Amino acid sequence: MRENVVVQNIERAPREIVDGLAACGVATIHEAQGRRGLLADYMRPIQQDVSVAGSALTISGAAGDNWMMHVAIEQAKPGDILVFSPTSPSNHGYFGDLLATSAQVRGVVGLIIEGGVRDTRDLRKMNFPVWSKHVFSQGTIKETLGSVNVPLVCADQLINPGDVIVADDDGVVVVRREEAEAVLAASRKRLENEETKRVRLANGELGLDIYNMRPRLQEKGLMYV
Amino acid sequence: MRENVVVQNIERAPREIVDGLAACGVATIHEAQGRRGLLADYMRPIQQDVSVAGSALTISGAAGDNWMMHVAIEQAKPGDILVFSPTSPSNHGYFGDLLATSAQVRGVVGLIIEGGVRDTRDLRKMNFPVWSKHVFSQGTIKETLGSVNVPLVCADQLINPGDVIVADDDGVVVVRREEAEAVLAASRKRLENEETKRVRLANGELGLDIYNMRPRLQEKGLMYV
Amino acid sequence: MRENVVVQNIERAPREIVDGLAACGVATIHEAQGRRGLLADYMRPIQQDVSVAGSALTISGAAGDNWMMHVAIEQAKPGDILVFSPTSPSNHGYFGDLLATSAQVRGVVGLIIEGGVRDTRDLRKMNFPVWSKHVFSQGTIKETLGSVNVPLVCADQLINPGDVIVADDDGVVVVRREEAEAVLAASRKRLENEETKRVRLANGELGLDIYNMRPRLQEKGLMYV
């Protein structure tokens, strides 16, 4: 029953691997790692056409309480992405432009929050990207302890501190830190493969032929009428 | 119990009628055809300020299975719009940039999907418009047959292959193919009528007077205090 | 049981106070007035990066009936913002570009509606901002009386005619007319205070230190490991 702890030293994936994953995109990474790791589809960006990747700095706090946000920022290293999950569902606005200012100074590249965010216009102006479940201004209190850099569940996924988070317009995916290099390799291979297919499809070939689907469709009994 | 069929030859409305409807907009068409045909309000565009119209190429598939998408694209004609409905609710990402590339080559003008879509940033870049219930990257399988160009229910509406689909920022409306010409005429008439009213309203006249509402309000007992 | 009335003369807050509040933003005002007055988080803007404030012209109508919208517009004064709440939940499109044209002529600065809106692209072009629960084209009827400028509940909040409504990308907040001046003063003070903190945070100071949180965290038992 270990609770109310701040883990100060966590391992992170190498920066070049994190950056490599950012360039691959959520859908590709999700496929490349065996269709695992997608956060729930209610995690939506407050901005458009932005992709980021970072090392998860995890924050577990009580519903409606953002005290641990302040504790967490002190632990941040450049390239981190904040991942906040309340211990029960809540739409409060846990994070706004002041916290973003402080986080950005320390090199934090974004926020993933299964809760609410506010000052969204300012956050977009600051180029501080956020994926959240809610946009809501409701204020928070600072009364109950929580934990920083412990494993937590956020939007259907287990996230360990130091796991790699990738987020873009399609949503958010988590990659285990120790699998990050392999997933990057698999993602790049997949991208190359997709590029080849894109050219063939753009030339008018059909997926039915490229993937050789016709025999199996016939065998299963598809009827053309 | 006719299932697992691909209907290869369907009738479509003439292109000029479809294009005419695109210019009228969803709200106007919905009114012009007697307030029928609106798809549920959870069908939202992934882009802004885009209107399209096309002939429905309908696709019925199992939840989490996009096999029939590939089958459908072979049946596409220029000006078609893909309409996908899973046989039970699902937020999987059935469609992404590769399928869009293939569809666009064949002249498909967009996608209406009561499910999920992914690669949304790429789709916007490609100018391939989508109205969907979800944005989600979750991968799909290719195991269960479905049907192409059969009548289906999508987001509360019955859609027949070849019906005209019109979609814009307000949502999606279906027009029966055999009514399309009449609906276009009624829509244009309505637009003219609205233009006249807009001028009067812009000049400061009130709807209360233009529509002669005062006597009936008084009769029903509205009190001004 | 006073119903079906139109209150013609309501008090409004001075224009400079309303405009002052517009500049403060929803999150700041919500905090400055003791964390009260936020409308539910499902009230979303149809446009981005727009802030408005206005005096509430309240409209209570039956579900699916927009008759009272026309009645209300006659009562509008420059600087008013329409606040519509149906007497039971409904997603109909109560408001579109024609009503907006009429409202804009009278100086109405926006619409807050716990229901649906349509012609959203046109409304954006007209610079007529809307915060709504739904975007939907479904037409409305004009059969049942309602009331204008009576107190009503909209999206979880009681709103009196003449109260000040402020809306931006974060949502919507209501300020009691008689408290508007005090809330504006408190909001401005808060903004100044925030500006000071922003500078300190931007210089790398931590919230933990600025707000002197460390002793209380320690006392409550937070452990660093």
Added chain:
Amino acid sequence: MRENVVVQNIERAPREIVDGLAACGVATIHEAQGRRGLLADYMRPIQQDVSVAGSALTISGAAGDNWMMHVAIEQAKPGDILVFSPTSPSNHGYFGDLLATSAQVRGVVGLIIEGGVRDTRDLRKMNFPVWSKHVFSQGTIKETLGSVNVPLVCADQLINPGDVIVADDDGVVVVRREEAEAVLAASRKRLENEETKRVRLANGELGLDIYNMRPRLQEKGLMYV
């Protein structure tokens, strides 16, 4: 654009077939007809442990308007089940104990409504079963025409007048009238088959063996550790 009609003579399935289907249950029928016909899972019973089947007497009405309910009851024959769908989403209470009294006199066996119902305690006392999307007392008006005994979409399914509706604790399924006999036969066969399996399972045999799943699991690569 045929609207506002009451179709007086519709074909119904033979009573013994309808009754036979009632005894099979929703899950079995759904499977027996190829996994089609299930209404959305938000259609919930107001009572427990009741199964019914009846011929669909379909009713299409405006949101918040129950006028067509009265029109429909005149068309009812013993063994009919009312199926009401509003033309846009609504939670109004379209139906209560008075309408149920009138319907029951005519032999109506229940109500399926993609909307609200009220007087639920009385309805249970009367043994008048209902499956609805909402329970809500909100009153309705009688202003707008609709149609009776036309095809409509209710809770994701197309329902034709005279189709067989079966409802139990699991939900609601529609069977095409012309397929009812075949579906009954298939359902009974399925029930027999299930009974055999139940005995084997109750004796401790595993589904893995009864369905011979082990080879395919192995082939696909399932690992026991």
Added chain:
Amino acid sequence: MRENVVVQNIERAPREIVDGLAACGVATIHEAQGRRGLLADYMRPIQQDVSVAGSALTISGAAGDNWMMHVAIEQAKPGDILVFSPTSPSNHGYFGDLLATSAQVRGVVGLIIEGGVRDTRDLRKMNFPVWSKHVFSQGTIKETLGSVNVPLVCADQLINPGDVIVADDDGVVVVRREEAEAVLAASRKRLENEETKRVRLANGELGLDIYNMRPRLQEKGLMYV
């Protein structure tokens, strides 16, 4: 900006009027007072076949904080019903069997809560009825002040302390204290009127004839085919 107050002396409606309303039921009262006062349809009972009425003892508290519950119980008089609304949405379990024991000792007849409740099985055993938005065990804190016996918004309705609350299987309705006597009279008249109609309907007369609907249906153009 009057906050954090406990109003100790409130007016209540006479007990015989409150009891009279309990016997009328939610749907009837809602109609009798002009279709006003219904709480949102997500307020569901944790028990079946129970009707209560009581004088509203209103409680406004922070999300996830049930401190004011304890403060409120001291203010309770026999015949009161607790009405709790958090200042922002929350599903925490604010109330369980201990609070119910304390409330029941003071004559409280039930709880209406736009939040969560726990120990539901015990509450049913104690015959302490509850209508809530959620059933959830999540614990609450006692850190933030709120108010008791102030006007508040609960589930879409404004509720004043001392207003009469009536709740049954259909949901919850509020009656203004000063209108309670008139609403009771109107409800009883309506019940008598309904009883007459029920007899006629039970004898086979149609609503179409009892309410003389046929001429207006014909005039509006309903076609029988």
Added chain:
Amino acid sequence: MRENVVVQNIERAPREIVDGLAACGVATIHEAQGRRGLLADYMRPIQQDVSVAGSALTISGAAGDNWMMHVAIEQAKPGDILVFSPTSPSNHGYFGDLLATSAQVRGVVGLIIEGGVRDTRDLRKMNFPVWSKHVFSQGTIKETLGSVNVPLVCADQLINPGDVIVADDDGVVVVRREEAEAVLAASRKRLENEETKRVRLANGELGLDIYNMRPRLQEKGLMYV
């Protein structure tokens, strides 16, 4: 990237501890272990007034695919409770009376499923309790491998194989296997403590006095008027 595995030997908590927890109830256990472990509030029982506890036999499967259910039952030991979570959201009916028959033979005491269940009336008759997110008959396929007895996320909580699951009318809570004994002790202590308080409350003492709340309320500024 360890996937598609069946872990055959897992540790379970002693039966007397599991049974002891069943008697404590969800709300008490949740509190006793520091307000952790509650599954999301959408996990609702299909029966009333039933409490169970069991050792989690975890099952991870693809959306709409119940193949792993059959694999899992072979691994069941008396006192186990099945915990199923699909890898993406789905309302399919993964489980019905046949699987329950097989599970019950092996001593399985219930099912927790973040998905759908069917044959609910039969399951109640069999006294096989279920807590599910959905009730829906939609059939499933057996095409994609998953895993049995691996850690998984179900309804917001991480669940390890062998963890203790307790479920009653309030919902579902998970207790870590290695903490089960301590949590049982803490729960029993809490129950005793509650019993003492219940007696005092039943005798008319107030929570305000029992918990000595008055000084702190005064200090925070609560005003009685």
